Amino acid sequence: MAAETSMQTRREFLTACLRYPVAASLGAVAVLLAGRRGTGLPNNQTCRRHGICSGCGELDRCGLPQALSRKQAQRGK
Numbered sequence: 001m002a003a004e005t006s007m008q009t010r011r012e013f014l015t016a017c018l019r020y021p022v023a024a025s026l027g028a029v030a031v032l033l034a035g036r037r038g039t040g041l042p043n044n045q046t047c048r049r050h051g052i053c054s055g056c057g058e059l060d061r062c063g064l065p066q067a068l069s070r071k072q073a074q075r076g077k
């Protein structure tokens with residue numbers, strides 16, 4: 001009986017040792033994913049279309065110089 005209690009205690013200890021690092025890891029992943037969404041563009045406003053804004057789906061929310069120039073030119077028309 002004492003061995004069983006000792007085994008449960010060890011199991012609980014190991015579970016507790018794993019629980020918090022796993023929870024912290026999940027929290028870190030959630031923060032990283034939320035941060036990516038919060039920037040407005042994927043990859044922290046890195047242009048993946050080589051600055052060719054025509055037809056880019058990100059143009060409305062893009063703050064890169066090429067996009068700002070294009071939006072300004074469109075407003076001037």
Ligand code: SF4
Binds near residue numbers: 050063
């Ligand atoms: S809007 Fe222009 S600068 Fe912004 S991601 Fe698209 S192509 Fe790149």
